[in-house]
Amino acid sequence: MKLKQLSVFLENKPGRLRELCALLADNGINMITISLADTEQFGILRLIVSDCEAAKTILEAKGFVAKITEVIAVEVNDEPGGLRDVLQVEDAAGISVEYMYAFTIKSGENAVLLFRFDDMDKAVVALKSAGFKVLDRVTLFQHSEN
Amino acid sequence: MSGFVVENRIRDKEESLSRPELTALQTSRLRKTVEQVQQIPFYKNKFAEAGIAPEMIQSLEDLQRLPFTTKADLREEYPLGMLAVDRKDIARYHGSSGTTGQPTMVAYTKNDLKTWANLCARFLTAGGLRPEHSVQIAFGYGLFTGGFGLHYGVEHVGASVIPAAAGNTSKQLMLMKDMQVDALVCTPSYALTISEFIIKNKIPRNALNLKYAHFGGEPWTEDMRARIEDEMGILCFNNYGLSEVIGPGVSGECAMRDGMHIAEDAFIVECINPKTLEPVAPGEEGELVFTSLSKEAMPIIRYRTRDIASLNPEPCACGRTTVRMSRITGRSDDMLIIKGVNIYPSQIEQALLRVEGTAPHYQIEVDRPDRKDIVSVKVEMTETSFSSSMKEMQELRERIDRAIQTVTGLRMNIELVSPSSLERFVGKARHVIDHRRKV
Numbered sequence: 273m274k275l276k277q278l279s280v281f282l283e284n285k286p287g288r289l290r291e292l293c294a295l296l297a298d299n300g301i302n303m304i305t306i307s308l309a310d311t312e313q314f315g316i317l318r319l320i321v322s323d324c325e326a327a328k329t330i331l332e333a334k335g336f337v338a339k340i341t342e343v344i345a346v347e348v349n350d351e352p353g354g355l356r357d358v359l360q361v362e363d364a365a366g367i368s369v370e371y372m373y374a375f376t377i378k379s380g381e382n383a384v385l386l387f388r389f390d391d392m393d394k395a396v397v398a399l400k401s402a403g404f405k406v407l408d409r410v411t412l413f414q415h416s417e418n
Numbered sequence: 419m420s421g422f423v424v425e426n427r428i429r430d431k432e433e434s435l436s437r438p439e440l441t442a443l444q445t446s447r448l449r450k451t452v453e454q455v456q457q458i459p460f461y462k463n464k465f466a467e468a469g470i471a472p473e474m475i476q477s478l479e480d481l482q483r484l485p486f487t488t489k490a491d492l493r494e495e496y497p498l499g500m501l502a503v504d505r506k507d508i509a510r511y512h513g514s515s516g517t518t519g520q521p522t523m524v525a526y527t528k529n530d531l532k533t534w535a536n537l538c539a540r541f542l543t544a545g546g547l548r549p550e551h552s553v554q555i556a557f558g559y560g561l562f563t564g565g566f567g568l569h570y571g572v573e574h575v576g577a578s579v580i581p582a583a584a585g586n587t588s589k590q591l592m593l594m595k596d597m598q599v600d601a602l603v604c605t606p607s608y609a610l611t612i613s614e615f616i617i618k619n620k621i622p623r624n625a626l627n628l629k630y631a632h633f634g635g636e637p638w639t640e641d642m643r644a645r646i647e648d649e650m651g652i653l654c655f656n657n658y659g660l661s662e663v664i665g666p667g668v669s670g671e672c673a674m675r676d677g678m679h680i681a682e683d684a685f686i687v688e689c690i691n692p693k694t695l696e697p698v699a700p701g702e703e704g705e706l707v708f709t710s711l712s713k714e715a716m717p718i719i720r721y722r723t724r725d726i727a728s729l730n731p732e733p734c735a736c737g738r739t740t741v742r743m744s745r746i747t748g749r750s751d752d753m754l755i756i757k758g759v760n761i762y763p764s765q766i767e768q769a770l771l772r773v774e775g776t777a778p779h780y781q782i783e784v785d786r787p788d789r790k791d792i793v794s795v796k797v798e799m800t801e802t803s804f805s806s807s808m809k810e811m812q813e814l815r816e817r818i819d820r821a822i823q824t825v826t827g828l829r830m831n832i833e834l835v836s837p838s839s840l841e842r843f844v845g846k847a848r849h850v851i852d853h854r855r856k857v
Contacts, residue, residue, distance in 0.1 A: 279806030281799050283836045309808050313815075314834050316808060335838050337799045341806045370807055388806070 541670020
């Protein structure tokens, strides 16, 4: 129930992000969501894309360093307290968040939270047993295309 | 690591003379050389200025009385002011690679070419070359002495040469694989590029027959040797030379790989303090100075190499009695002085190689925006070192920072950059950009 995320190293140089986006666009790769963690010196771009492996190959051929990591996608109601409820479960299980980002699904009602936890397997079990809807690739993409 | 073992083999009797025998040989050759250089106006004048007549040089100790020759002298005598023979007797010209400005020309008679090929054959033999081997030479062919020097050295051993020349890494690999090449000759920086190519293209180790390599042309480190040997599964040997002295063949490692044996029948080596010009104690670092003993076209007296190394006079387990020089740890002129601390670029490389997952591709940029030196080290990211976690990336930067601080004693600004974004070198790598020099 884990989702593949593409992380890309972004050198702090003008035009680098645009170059990356153009590469993915030209190759027909759709971004479902994107998050940028940045420092003064460099950035880490995290992406959920339609074809993770293909995107990695395309970017690497143009000199980017990219890595595929796993994240967990949790669907919550798009209303106050959605994130809090998830974090409560993880706190209780003694799991920490390494990073997270979120997006709302087009159809409007729900939000998807993407997490990287220090213990991914334990996190999935905890979330599921608390009744959360953990999305796999297929359902996530179906949702986003609706 | 390679399972390949180099059996000890000594080519010439001159490599294992007793010290008195060697001293006698050096003394008679030195006296002859001092006579020869009287044909060169530059030396004739220098000797006259110093009040030295050729017959005053009778022993090796008398060498100390002779003037030094510097790169600047050679530039002033450009192109052929240092010839001791007539131009019609010259068989070949080469030039310094001009890493530090204007090139200088060097010349060889037919005999010089023979001497040179033999000196290269010596270190190649010491480092595993046998007549049945094939050697791919990925050095530049041209004025640079590396390509032709090693080429004729390999032929002199009776082995076969694949003169691939520098560059076009995919073609190098094709040749290496299809020709089942036994040995590689190139600069250590280029070996890293080749190794990177092998890894990137997932070329299996058993597709190649490569057993060993001879590297020269630029300084490298023991850590770099370990990395190349591990990545490529070969044995790497170091050799040293410079065009002003003869080219490659001045010294090279034997199977013990514990210092490079200097061809003392062909050169007298001194190790001096570059400031006081006084000899340093054995084992202590200093600038290497060479005097040629058997060259015809361009004999040279006390040439200051600017290369920093130490000498080990102890006899080697291989049976050679010649003095061994350490790796070149830096140059007395490309030394960076940062906040008053002497830094050699090779130290940065050494530090990076100690950090797991980093590539030894780096560039040092020094600037002095106001009155303080600021040093940035650009380090390329690799797939192993990159992480999606910011915390791990910051830790990587800190590890690099600490490694550099341990080696140099200085804090530098670590910049992580995209892979392959720094310039790749097929010849000598240029690792330093010093903006302070522009002023």
